[in-house]
Amino acid sequence: MREMKKNNKEDSQRLSDPPSTEKVEEAEPSPFITIVGWAVISLFFILLLLTTSPFGAFLGTSEWAVVSALHGMLATLGVVIVTVVGYLGWRLYIGQLRAYSDLRILSILTVLVSAATIIFGNWVYIAYRSPGGPRAYFLANNPAIHEVFFEFKEFIALFTLPLAIVAAYSLWTYRDSLPQNKQLRTTITIVIVMTWTIFMVTYILGAAVTKLRSV
Amino acid sequence: MSQTPSETKPNGRAVAAMLAAMIGLLVLGIVHTGTQASSDFNTAVFNVGKAWIPNATGIGPYSGKETFMLIAWFGSWGLLYLSLRNRRVNLGIVTLIFMVGIAVATLLVYTPFIHFMLSK
Numbered sequence: 001m002r003e004m005k006k007n008n009k010e011d012s013q014r015l016s017d018p019p020s021t022e023k024v025e026e027a028e029p030s031p032f033i034t035i036v037g038w039a040v041i042s043l044f045f046i047l048l049l050l051t052t053s054p055f056g057a058f059l060g061t062s063e064w065a066v067v068s069a070l071h072g073m074l075a076t077l078g079v080v081i082v083t084v085v086g087y088l089g090w091r092l093y094i095g096q097l098r099a100y101s102d103l104r105i106l107s108i109l110t111v112l113v114s115a116a117t118i119i120f121g122n123w124v125y126i127a128y129r130s131p132g133g134p135r136a137y138f139l140a141n142n143p144a145i146h147e148v149f150f151e152f153k154e155f156i157a158l159f160t161l162p163l164a165i166v167a168a169y170s171l172w173t174y175r176d177s178l179p180q181n182k183q184l185r186t187t188i189t190i191v192i193v194m195t196w197t198i199f200m201v202t203y204i205l206g207a208a209v210t211k212l213r214s215v
Numbered sequence: 216m217s218q219t220p221s222e223t224k225p226n227g228r229a230v231a232a233m234l235a236a237m238i239g240l241l242v243l244g245i246v247h248t249g250t251q252a253s254s255d256f257n258t259a260v261f262n263v264g265k266a267w268i269p270n271a272t273g274i275g276p277y278s279g280k281e282t283f284m285l286i287a288w289f290g291s292w293g294l295l296y297l298s299l300r301n302r303r304v305n306l307g308i309v310t311l312i313f314m315v316g317i318a319v320a321t322l323l324v325y326t327p328f329i330h331f332m333l334s335k
Contacts, residue, residue, distance in 0.1 A: 122274055126270060126273030148326050148327060152324060155243065158284065159240055159320070159321070162236035162239055162288055165232070166236045169232045173224070177224055180223065181226075183306045184226060184306060187229070187233070187306055191233070194314075194317060
């Protein structure tokens with residue numbers, strides 16, 4: 001009887017005690033498992049989409065379809081990344097950034113995506129300039145689209161790479177002293193904001209031109 | 216332990232990177248404006264691009280403009296790095312120069328401004 005009472009007391013105490021932090025952490029999946037799980041599920045759906053849907057029709061029949069799609073997708077990815085960098089840059093400016101390593105890693109990603117987008121942009125520019133391509137169409141029907149908007153877009157796109165490299169280089173070179181160096185934090189934030197602005201202008205102009213006439 | 220400003224790394228390396236990027240983009244704008252002003256210069260710029268960029272014929276003089284930008288950018292970065300790496304520079308003034316330089320470079324690739332400058 002005494003044994004039963006003891007067991008009941010232990011059971012009720014176990015139920016009333018909040019679970020310890022260690023137990024909760026053990027129950028949660030690790031970041032690695034979360035990322036791998038997400039990747040596997042995404043891959044499954046991508047394969048499903050590629051094998052069961054007319055994906056080629058979605059891209060278009062142009063021989064430049066894949067190159068131009070990659071250029072556009074990289075630019076879209078760049079917009080997402082540079083926007084996150086812009087937010088972290090704001091936190092850096094006001095001195096409330098804790099995720100310095102996140103900003104450093106994303107700054108490198110911005111450089112890589114910017115470079116890749118420019119390379120694919122160069123590639124797809126061949127199609128844009130080819131006889132009967134979008135440039136010929138715009139010059140015949142609405143020259144301002146090429147002469148003002150596209151030309152501005154093609155050059156301003158190149159600005160993103162040096163600016164992104166300045167930001168990434170400074171973030172990595174001064175990673176130890178940055179929290180104490182307000183002046184440098186301000187300068188880096190200015191460079192990040194410029195990168196974000198130019199990236200957005202380039203993206204919007206590129207999307208607008210593609211909407212009017214794609215390769 | 217927090218570092219005092221005198222203990223931190225000299226800001227010359229960041230300044231060198233910023234000024235080099237600005238110089239590269241200004242050269243891009245100047246070369247682009249030059250190609251709009253002179254067809255001979257345009258041909259010369261195109262020939263520079265054709266010398267090393269694959270399929271440069273497809274992208275025209277743009278290839279040469281990119282080339283000049285890269286040479287000016289990385290060339291000036293190397294020189295500025297060597298001369299500024301251990302120096303402390305007034306970052307406020309450099310940032311102002313950088314912003315004005317990028318603004319001017321932006322104008323130099325904007326066709327209406329080029330036409331206005333060249334009275335076209």
